[in-house]
Amino acid sequence: MKSTIAHLENCLQEALKAAFSIDATPGSLLVPASNPKFGDYQCNVAMALSKQLKQSPRAIAEALVQNLQVSDTCEPPEIAGPGFINLTLKPAYLETQLKQIQASDRLGIETVKSVQKVIVDFSGPNTAKEMHVGHLRSTIIGDCIARVLEFQGHDVLRLNHIGDWGTQFGMLITYLKEAYPEALTTANALALGDLTNFYKQAKQRFDEDPAFQETARLTVVQLQSGDKETLKAWHLLCEQSRIAFSEIYDHLDIHLVERGESFYNPLLADVVKDLDKSGLLVEDQGAQCVFLEGFTNKEGEPLPLIVQKSDGGYNYATTDLAAIRYRINQDHADRIIYVTDAGQANHFTQVWQVARRAGWIPETVQLEHVPFGFVQGEDGKKFKTRSGETVRLKDLLDEAVSRAQADLEKRLQEEERTESEAFIHEVATIVGIDAVKYADLSQNRTSNYIFSFDRMLALQGNTAPYMLYAYVRVRGISRKGQIDFDNLGSVDMVLKDETEFALAKHLLQLDEIIDEVSRDLLPNRLCQYLFELSQKFNQFYDRCPVLQAEEPLRTSRLVMCDLTARTLQLGLSLLGIKVVERM
RNA sequence: GGGUCUUUAGCUCAGGGGAUAGAGCAACCGCCUUCUAAGCGGUCGGUCGCAGGUUCGAAUCCUGCAAGACCCGCCA
Numbered sequence: 001m002k003s004t005i006a007h008l009e010n011c012l013q014e015a016l017k018a019a020f021s022i023d024a025t026p027g028s029l030l031v032p033a034s035n036p037k038f039g040d041y042q043c044n045v046a047m048a049l050s051k052q053l054k055q056s057p058r059a060i061a062e063a064l065v066q067n068l069q070v071s072d073t074c075e076p077p078e079i080a081g082p083g084f085i086n087l088t089l090k091p092a093y094l095e096t097q098l099k100q101i102q103a104s105d106r107l108g109i110e111t112v113k114s115v116q117k118v119i120v121d122f123s124g125p126n127t128a129k130e131m132h133v134g135h136l137r138s139t140i141i142g143d144c145i146a147r148v149l150e151f152q153g154h155d156v157l158r159l160n161h162i163g164d165w166g167t168q169f170g171m172l173i174t175y176l177k178e179a180y181p182e183a184l185t186t187a188n189a190l191a192l193g194d195l196t197n198f199y200k201q202a203k204q205r206f207d208e209d210p211a212f213q214e215t216a217r218l219t220v221v222q223l224q225s226g227d228k229e230t231l232k233a234w235h236l237l238c239e240q241s242r243i244a245f246s247e248i249y250d251h252l253d254i255h256l257v258e259r260g261e262s263f264y265n266p267l268l269a270d271v272v273k274d275l276d277k278s279g280l281l282v283e284d285q286g287a288q289c290v291f292l293e294g295f296t297n298k299e300g301e302p303l304p305l306i307v308q309k310s311d312g313g314y315n316y317a318t319t320d321l322a323a324i325r326y327r328i329n330q331d332h333a334d335r336i337i338y339v340t341d342a343g344q345a346n347h348f349t350q351v352w353q354v355a356r357r358a359g360w361i362p363e364t365v366q367l368e369h370v371p372f373g374f375v376q377g378e379d380g381k382k383f384k385t386r387s388g389e390t391v392r393l394k395d396l397l398d399e400a401v402s403r404a405q406a407d408l409e410k411r412l413q414e415e416e417r418t419e420s421e422a423f424i425h426e427v428a429t430i431v432g433i434d435a436v437k438y439a440d441l442s443q444n445r446t447s448n449y450i451f452s453f454d455r456m457l458a459l460q461g462n463t464a465p466y467m468l469y470a471y472v473r474v475r476g477i478s479r480k481g482q483i484d485f486d487n488l489g490s491v492d493m494v495l496k497d498e499t500e501f502a503l504a505k506h507l508l509q510l511d512e513i514i515d516e517v518s519r520d521l522l523p524n525r526l527c528q529y530l531f532e533l534s535q536k537f538n539q540f541y542d543r544c545p546v547l548q549a550e551e552p553l554r555t556s557r558l559v560m561c562d563l564t565a566r567t568l569q570l571g572l573s574l575l576g577i578k579v580v581e582r583m
Numbered sequence: 584g585g586g587u588c589u590u591u592a593g594c595u596c597a598g599g600g601g602a603u604a605g606a607g608c609a610a611c612c613g614c615c616u617u618c619u620a621a622g623c624g625g626u627c628g629g630u631c632g633c634a635g636g637u638u639c640g641a642a643u644c645c646u647g648c649a650a651g652a653c654c655c656g657c658c659a
Contacts, residue, residue, distance in 0.1 A: 459621035461607040
């Protein structure tokens with residue numbers, strides 16, 4: 001099914017060509033109307049062309065309208081203000097479109113014509129540390145981006161670039177050798193929580209004791225060169241972490257392919273060698289570097305990107321360079337998306353610059369950093385527990401669920417409803433997790449994010465519970481009227497009330513939104529759309545009786561309900577959010 | 584010193600060249616004999632950080648300034 005905006009855009013292009021022999025750049029002619037009273041779409045080119053054509057914008061608009069053939073979809077176009085062309089969709093067109101999406105299991109949204117191999121690199125926790133609130137945004141945003149691209153039909157590889165290699169293991173293994181040697185030889189000798197504590201202590205030793213530092217550095221080199229005993233200890237630590245991570249990923253319903261930094265270890269030497277061959281490599285103070293263009297240090301001197309440290313070890317720039325090469329040459333990626341905090345923007349710019357100068361990035365490959373702001377507490381400072389500790393992701397999710405459960409139980413009591421334990425548990429789990437995800441996704445990711453349980457679990461406003469409730473209302477109609485939405489028979493759509501028109505038009509815009517999200521990688525646009533959909537449905541629900549309506553209105557309204565529910569379910573599923581039938 | 588990001592209603596945020604700048608929360612006023620009121624309608628609330636510039640048109644683009652956050656040679 002062709003999207004309405006694409007169709008109208010075509011018509012405008014032809015009109016522009018017929019009237020003025022102008023070829024417009026695609027996608028530039030038409031935008032959704034800024035205000036419903038201006039119709040559904042507006043075209044603003046007449047003003048822009050005024051100078052070039054030496055005619056008044058209104059004259060240009062009139063000539064355009066005369067050549068514009070949209071009578072199949074729109075009411076006669078109207079020219080307003082200085083030269084806006086306003087288009088309003090015909091009811092008959094809306095009714096036909098609704099019937100089409102009703103009959104489609106993808107709600108009329110086609111898969112993309114040119115399938116890309118897309119790598120989404122997200123989550124990326126560190127082995128031997130518990131996942132904490134700092135991993136929340138990458139995990140949730142990355143999953144959403146992957147889901148949207150998958151739905152469009154792209155070939156998506158979700159990579160978990162785990163921090164399972166490097167200096168921290170030198171520290172940790174060195175520390176465990178002296179403090180808790182069993183942990184390095186026996187599986188499950190320690191819980192991950194203990195490891196986190198050991199990690200902190202190891203870090204402290206590292207910062208205080210130069211001798212310890214030296215041993216730790218040596219251990220890293222041993223690890224990177226494949227020393228058996230060190231490697232075994234490392235394997236145990238990784239396995240321990242893996243178990244804890246997968247618990248969280250299961251809880252969040254997120255799937256990733258693990259390919260940690262260690263994966264690229266055998267490829268690191270070649271990165272340095274090839275940089276040397278291409279003449280970019282410079283030795284400076286014993287370290288192998290590439291000096292960057294456009295980056296200077298405090299003294300105004302060129303800044304190096306270090307790819308091999310003076311002790312022979314490699315660092316994360318080397319790993320990222322190896323990863324780029326592997327992803328392009330072995331995975332054949334067309335688009336590589338990195339979902340990390342905004343603080344790493346510099347790092348990626350630098351690494352990509354070096355990769356480009358080395359000639360490793362074909363022009364057809366798109367590298368994108370998807371940055372996001374930090375999670376802050378309600379005081380605007382870094383999000384911490386009351387005792388000042390980093391918040392563990394597990395604790396955060398558990399608290400969301402238990403708060404959701406308390407809300408639900410309170411409401412059940414107030415309404416004198418009784419529900420089974422299983423029901424309460426299931427609803428609370430889904431609502432709690434949904435709330436955490438939605439709160440994060442609904443905000444423009446570039447700014448810092450103030451985390452608040454109270455706000456995300458609020459029963460009204462732009463929250464997960466509000467949207468779940470809109471969905472539940474439809475399911476309520478289905479139960480009450482014993483409606484089988486899959487078998488409504490032949491349907492004649494009848495749009496009467498203004499809330500029905502508003503809802504219908506909104507339902508038909510899902511394709512535009514998904515397109516936009518896949519392009520700009522801003523999940524909050526989809527959240528905004530779904531929130532508005534819920535609002536429009538609730539307005540419709542308030543104004544239009546469904547089950548008591550006379551035919552053919554009744555069936556038509558049932559279709560509107562069904563389409564709303566399916567759109568919500570699909571849209572939310574692209575956010576990684578589950579629905580419930582009752583709540 | 585260099586770089587990135589942020590600054591819009593009391594609070595949390597949308598909007599990233601187009602018409603009179605929007606939403607949610609908070610506050611206040613209405614609406615349940617009718618599909619779950621976790622809902623709907625309404626009122627109140629703005630010098631879009633400041634100053635210039637580009638444009639027919641700027642919250643949006645450019646330049647400067649201010650405030651805040653983060654990054655900048657051997658952590659990732």
